[in-house]
Amino acid sequence: MDKKTIQVKSLFRPAIIVPAAVVLVLCLLPQFIKGYPLHTLTLIILYAALGSAWNWLGGFAGQASLAHAVFFGLGAYINSMLQVHFEVNPWVAMLVAMAGVGIISILVGLPVFRLSGPYFSIATIAIGEVVKIIFINWKATGGAVGMYLPIRESSLLNFQFNDKAPYYYIILAFYFVAVSITYWLKNSRSGYYFRAIKEDPQAAKALGINIVQSKLLAMVLSGMMCAMVGSFYVNFTLYIDPDNVFRFMTSVQIALIAVLGGVGSVWGPLIGSVIILLLSEGSRAYLGGIGAGLDFVIYGLMIMLIAIFQPNGIIGAVENYRKKKRLKKRQMQEATDAAKEVGDHGAA
Amino acid sequence: MPQRRWAIMALLELTGVTKRFGGLTAVDNVNLVLNEGEILGLIGPNGAGKTTLFAIIAGYLKPNEGKIVFNGVDITGKETHKIARMGMNRTFQVVKPFSDMNVVENVMVGAMMRNASVKRAREKAMDALEFCGLAHRADYLGRELTVANKKRLEVARALASDPKVLLLDEVMAGLNPSEVRDAVEFIHRIHARGVTLLVIEHVMEVIMPISHRVAVLNYGKKIVDSDPKQAVSDPEVISAYFGSTDEGRGDASC
Numbered sequence: 001m002d003k004k005t006i007q008v009k010s011l012f013r014p015a016i017i018v019p020a021a022v023v024l025v026l027c028l029l030p031q032f033i034k035g036y037p038l039h040t041l042t043l044i045i046l047y048a049a050l051g052s053a054w055n056w057l058g059g060f061a062g063q064a065s066l067a068h069a070v071f072f073g074l075g076a077y078i079n080s081m082l083q084v085h086f087e088v089n090p091w092v093a094m095l096v097a098m099a100g101v102g103i104i105s106i107l108v109g110l111p112v113f114r115l116s117g118p119y120f121s122i123a124t125i126a127i128g129e130v131v132k133i134i135f136i137n138w139k140a141t142g143g144a145v146g147m148y149l150p151i152r153e154s155s156l157l158n159f160q161f162n163d164k165a166p167y168y169y170i171i172l173a174f175y176f177v178a179v180s181i182t183y184w185l186k187n188s189r190s191g192y193y194f195r196a197i198k199e200d201p202q203a204a205k206a207l208g209i210n211i212v213q214s215k216l217l218a219m220v221l222s223g224m225m226c227a228m229v230g231s232f233y234v235n236f237t238l239y240i241d242p243d244n245v246f247r248f249m250t251s252v253q254i255a256l257i258a259v260l261g262g263v264g265s266v267w268g269p270l271i272g273s274v275i276i277l278l279l280s281e282g283s284r285a286y287l288g289g290i291g292a293g294l295d296f297v298i299y300g301l302m303i304m305l306i307a308i309f310q311p312n313g314i315i316g317a318v319e320n321y322r323k324k325k326r327l328k329k330r331q332m333q334e335a336t337d338a339a340k341e342v343g344d345h346g347a348a
Numbered sequence: 349m350p351q352r353r354w355a356i357m358a359l360l361e362l363t364g365v366t367k368r369f370g371g372l373t374a375v376d377n378v379n380l381v382l383n384e385g386e387i388l389g390l391i392g393p394n395g396a397g398k399t400t401l402f403a404i405i406a407g408y409l410k411p412n413e414g415k416i417v418f419n420g421v422d423i424t425g426k427e428t429h430k431i432a433r434m435g436m437n438r439t440f441q442v443v444k445p446f447s448d449m450n451v452v453e454n455v456m457v458g459a460m461m462r463n464a465s466v467k468r469a470r471e472k473a474m475d476a477l478e479f480c481g482l483a484h485r486a487d488y489l490g491r492e493l494t495v496a497n498k499k500r501l502e503v504a505r506a507l508a509s510d511p512k513v514l515l516l517d518e519v520m521a522g523l524n525p526s527e528v529r530d531a532v533e534f535i536h537r538i539h540a541r542g543v544t545l546l547v548i549e550h551v552m553e554v555i556m557p558i559s560h561r562v563a564v565l566n567y568g569k570k571i572v573d574s575d576p577k578q579a580v581s582d583p584e585v586i587s588a589y590f591g592s593t594d595e596g597r598g599d600a601s602c
Contacts, residue, residue: 189460189469196457199446199490203502206406206440207509208432208461330488337484 022267026172030165042168042236044270044277045175046229051257051269052178053225058255059264060185061218062198063113067124068226068254070131073245074101075227076234077135080147085140090159094231098224105223106216113215116201125248132246146241149234159235167236174232175270178225182266194218195264249296253280256299260306262315271314358417359384359513359544360405360436365414367397367404367568374400375411376568382513387535387545389559389576391552393588397568398548399441402515405546406438407431419512433461435512439502439519441548445490451477452486454501458508469508476508479541480534496527500534507538514538516547520554532558552580552589564588 026045030038050072058064078097082088088096112123136144152158161167185191193214196204201211234240257276262268280295287294310317360382367375375397382388390398403409405416407428416424423431437458446454455473456466463469477483480500485493493501499519506514520531535558539545549555555562556576564572564579566588572579579585 187466189464189466192453192457192460192466192469195449195453196446199448200444202408203440203444203446203505204457205408205428206432206438207458207505208429209457210427210429326487 019267022270023176027169030168034164038164038168040277040281042164042171043281044273045168045171046233047253047257047277048270048273049171049175049178049229050226050254051261051273052175052182053222053229054254055182055258055264055269056185056194056225057215057218057222059258059268060191060194060198061215062194063215063218064121064255065124065219065222066121066248066251066255067108067128068222069246069248069250070128071101071105071223071226072230072233072250072254073135073242074104074131075230076240076245077141077230078227079231080149080234080240081141083149084147089157090231090235091157094159094228097231098227101227101230102220102224105219109216109219110212113212113219125251128246128248128251132242135242135246142241144242146239146244149238149240151238160238167232171229171232171236174228177228179266181221181225186266190214190217252299256303258313260302260313262313262319263311265313265315268313268315357384358382359419360546361417362401362405363415363417365401365404365411365416367400367409367411374568375404375565377414378565378568378570380563380570380573382544382546384544385542386560387539387547387558389555389562390546390548390565391550391555391562391579392565394550396550396565396588398550398565399517400568401565402438402517402546402548406436406515432509435510436515437506437509437511437513438515439499439506439517441517441521443495443498443502445493445498445501447489447491449490450486451482451488451490451493451501454490455504455508458505461509472508473504476504479507479537480504496523496531499523499531503534503538507541507543511543513544513546516545518548518550520549520551528554556580 029041033041050068053071054065054068075094075097078100079090079093082093082096083090108127112120112127115123135141141147152160154160154162156166159170185194193204193209196207196209197211197214205211230245233245253276257272258269259272260268260275261270261272276299279298283295283298306313312320358381360380362378362380365375365378365380366373378401380401390401392398400409404411407423407426407430410425414424415422418431418434418436421434423434446457449457452470452473455476456469459469459472459476460466463472474483474486477486480503482497482500482504485497490498490501503514503516503519516535519535520528523531532554535545535547547555547559559576561574562572562576562579563570564582564585566584571584571588572582574582
């Protein structure tokens with residue numbers, strides 16, 4: 001406490017300026033880009049939102065799920081079924097889908113959270129496959145053929161537009177909801193509890209943390225966010241089939257986006273999403289048929305590289321650099337502390 | 349000897365607690381009373397069942413038989429986090445700091461048990477760190493601390509949740525003599541805050557001066573429950589620690 005760092009509480013701190021700049025750029029981008037690039041940008045934001053949702057459960061609470069495409073797909077399916085069979089307004093359908101997936105994630109979480117670590121992840125893979133098979137064979141959802149959403153007049157209320165820009169702004173708004181929740185988690189009791197559970201569940205229990213309840217909260221938040229994004233997705237593409245939304249690779253992508261960007265960080269998923277989406281869209285656009293699947297090869301390589309060199313992702317790398325600087329300062333202080341202690345003992 | 353405050357109220361009461369792992373009876377029909385405001389030492393040679401008994405009290409293990417009453421409520425088989433919220437907290441023999449969280453954040457998690465507000469929890473955590481002499485390490489990561497400080501961190505984390513009873517599991521093992529002296533003084537200060545303590549230790553020289561009363565476990569059975577002075581001279585305790593005379597072994601301290 002001899003040297004308290006004086007924090008400049010100005011508006012021009014990097015912690016405020018950088019996010020503000022990011023938000024501004026994201027909001028202004030559609031003014032400059034149109035067509036396919038804007039479509040890709042929409043997908044980047046969509047995956048950033050999914051990555052953020054994964055981050056709450058996988059990054060904060062340490063439960064690495066490989067079934068997030070399930071929550072996403074279920075949200076999309078519930079939404080489209082309500083629209084197709086019951087002519088429900090898309091926004092209302094979205095709320096119902098979120099509530100439905102929230103309940104489903106509790107039902108899934110209760111048994112699966114009895115497993116930990118890799119066993120948890122494997123169980124989530126199994127769930128993903130089971131759900132996919134159910135939807136492929138279920139007549140009411142159109143089976144493997146899928147469903148088309150009815151075309152409506154272009155308006156916000158109908159969740160359909162002639163232009164791509166409104167879609168982009170809607171998903172951007174959803175993404176900001178996800179970012180706000182991440183900020184909240186970073187600074188709330190629940191967020192601390194999630195991290196404590198990830199670090200050491202036994203010690204967490206001793207401090208009065210109800211582990212199952214906390215994990216379920218992470219799962220429900222995460223699932224509902226995915227359902228919200230899934231609802232957007234189906235209104236964006238107006239078409240849904242099981243192979244499209246329940247792909248195992250989508251689950252891997254979501255996890256990879258969060259891990260690559262930075263586990264437990266606020267902006268990491270956005271960075272991860274930019275990299276992963278540019279990779280997959282790029283390989284599809286430029287390599288076409290020959291390069292099909294090349295992005296998966298690159299994912300594999302990236303997973304290995306991250307695991308070996310930078311388990312904390314890109315944001316983690318930046319933080320590590322800062323920590324190293326702090327550590328140097330600390331070692332110097334410890335040396336002076338030790339010298340002082342020796343001096344004190346000498347006096348006594 | 350000053351009059352002790354026993355028999356005012358039994359805060360924790362174990363009756364006939366038994367735990368078996370397959371053919372091994374780790375804890376065998378143990379009766380134990382912890383009175384409000386006392387420091388009870390739980391000692392015994394390695395493998396006597398002390399840590400198992402702790403795990404049972406704190407709700408990590410369910411006993412096969414017996415009953416545990418805490419503060420007038422039957423807590424046998426209750427979940428750990430519920431027991432913690434009732435005001436009984438523990439530290440671990442093998443320290444379990446949250447390695448990637450810094451020291452204040454570690455303690456804040458403890459403080460959050462009674463404070464939903466993060467800001468208030470931070471204040472409480474700083475108080476607890478101040479009390480435990482760790483305030484100058486507040487921004488260190490859990491894993492960057494020395495073993496002695498990790499043990500203090502565990503105590504700080506537990507204290508931040510305002511426990512009535514604190515179960516300390518070998519907080520002094522692995523400390524050097526000067527650290528042990530600090531730790532003894534530290535335990536006295538915790539007790540002075542009004543916390544009732546149940547302390548596991550297998551080094552006799554450490555536990556004797558701090559305990560009001562000691563219970564000795566051997567092969568899962570409680571063999572003695574008395575004054576520290578009486579306990580050390582008890583022939584059963586001596587043979588448990590040093591072996592019976594014809595065996596002639598003497599490895600009491602480690």
